[in-house]
Every structure is written in structure tokens, then in C-alpha cells.
Amino acid sequence: MTRLLFPLLLILATGCRVNYSFTGGDVGEARTVSVDLFEARAPLATPNSAQTFTETLRDVLLAQTPLKLARTEGDVQYSGTISGYDVQPVNIQADETAALNRLTMTVSVTYVHSLDAKKNAEFTVSRFADYDSSQDLVTVEDGLVRDIGRQLAQDIFDRTLGNW
Numbered sequence: 001m002t003r004l005l006f007p008l009l010l011i012l013a014t015g016c017r018v019n020y021s022f023t024g025g026d027v028g029e030a031r032t033v034s035v036d037l038f039e040a041r042a043p044l045a046t047p048n049s050a051q052t053f054t055e056t057l058r059d060v061l062l063a064q065t066p067l068k069l070a071r072t073e074g075d076v077q078y079s080g081t082i083s084g085y086d087v088q089p090v091n092i093q094a095d096e097t098a099a100l101n102r103l104t105m106t107v108s109v110t111y112v113h114s115l116d117a118k119k120n121a122e123f124t125v126s127r128f129a130d131y132d133s134s135q136d137l138v139t140v141e142d143g144l145v146r147d148i149g150r151q152l153a154q155d156i157f158d159r160t161l162g163n164w
Contacts, residue, residue: 026161026162027065027066027067027075027076027161028113028115028116029075029115030067030074030075030076030113030114030115031067031068031075032067032068032069032070032074032075032076033061033062033065033067033068033069033070033074033075033076033077033078034069034070034071034072034073034074034076034077034078035054035057035058035061035069035077035078035079036054036072036077036078036079036080037050037051037054038050038053038054038057038079038080038081038082038107039080039081039082040081040082040085041081041082041083042082042083042084042085042086042106043085044085044086044087045082045085045105046141048142048145049082049085049105049141049145050082052142052145052146052149053082053105053107053145053149053152053153056146056149056150056152056153057078057149057152057153057156059153060150060153060154060156060157061078061153061157061161064157064161065161073114074114075113075114075115076111076112076113076114076160076161077110077111077112077113077114078109078110078111078156078160079109079110079112080107080108080109080110081107081108082105082106082107083106083107083108083124084104084105084106084126085103085104085105085106086103086104087101087102087103087104087137088101088102088104089101089102089133090102090130091130097133098133099132099133100130100131100132100133101130101131101132101133101137102128102129102130102131103128103129103130103131103137103141103144103145103148104126104127104128105126105127105128105145105148105149105152106124106125106126107124107125107126107152107156108122108123108124109121109122109123109124109125109156110122111123111156111159111160113160119160121159121160123159125152125155125156125159126152127148127151127152127155128148129144129147129148131144
């Protein structure tokens with residue numbers, strides 16, 4: 001009985017195949033991605049913040065998918081604007097001063113999947129980071145924008161290719 005069961009199990013096991021994705025990215029038949037420069041449309045947003053965010057989004061997409069970067073008209077296309085860039089005081093203390101300030105970035109995204117129009121989407125994502133109110137925004141802004149940009153880029157990846 002065991003002699004008959006083992007070859008049968010071996011045949012069944014070789015006929016099964018499982019595909020794993022360590023990033024969860026679903027690019028379908030897409031081979032290329034293009035990411036247009038996200039424009040800084042919010043009143044306080046700097047051109048440097050737009051460039052930093054755009055590069056971060058490209059880096060996340062290239063690191064988590066097998067897609068190749070195309071200058072324009074990739075199979076998968078991202079464009080949009082930094083539509084919100086605000087600083088607000090948080091953690092108000094007894095003497096009515098803020099211990100922390102919060103930088104919030106909001107990005108409006110247009111996602112086009114040229115091979116599957118059902119996946120096209122427009123949406124907005126927002127993230128924030130806090131910093132000590134004794135620090136000037138100009139001195140900590142680059143680091144905050146990089147941190148917030150990584151979070152936003154991951155959110156965008158998750159909504160478009162991560163099947164979330």
C-alpha cells in the first residue's frame with residue numbers, strides 16, 4: 001500500500017505550483033512604470049519637497065516591484081500634486097505653548113494602469129510627522145519630508161499595486 005501511495009503523492013506534488021510575492025505587489029502584465037514630478041501646489045510646499053517626494057515614490061516602486069522606470073507613458077503611471085502642506089501646533093501645555101508642531105503633507109494621486117483600465121484611480125493620501133516646537137521648520141524640514149514621503153509612497157503602493 002505504501003509503495004503505491006508514495007508515487008501517487010509524488011505525482012500530485014509535482015503538478016502543484018504556488019506563486020509567492022514577498023512584497024505583495026501585483027503588476028499583472030505591466031513591465032514599466034513612470035512617475036511624473038508631483039507639483040507643489042500647496043501654499044507652504046517647497047519645490048524641494050515635491051522633488052524629494054517624487055524620488056521617494058520612484059524608489060519605493062522600483063524596490064518593491066519588478067517594473068523598470070520609463071521616462072513617460074509607462075504601463076503603470078503615477079502623477080499628481082502635493083495639495084496640502086501644513087504646520088499646526090500640537091500637545092499644548094499649561095502655559096498655552098505648543099511642545100510639538102506637526103507637519104502634514106497631503107498628496108493627490110492619479111494612477112493609470114494602461115493595460116487594465118479598471119484599476120485606474122484618483123485618490124488622496126495624507127501623513128504627518130511631529131517635531132519639537134523649539135526647532136525651526138527650515139532646519140528639520142528635509143528630514144520630515146523624507147520620513148513623511150516614505151509613508152505616503154508606501155500608502156500609494158499599497159492602494160495601487162499592493163491589493164489593499
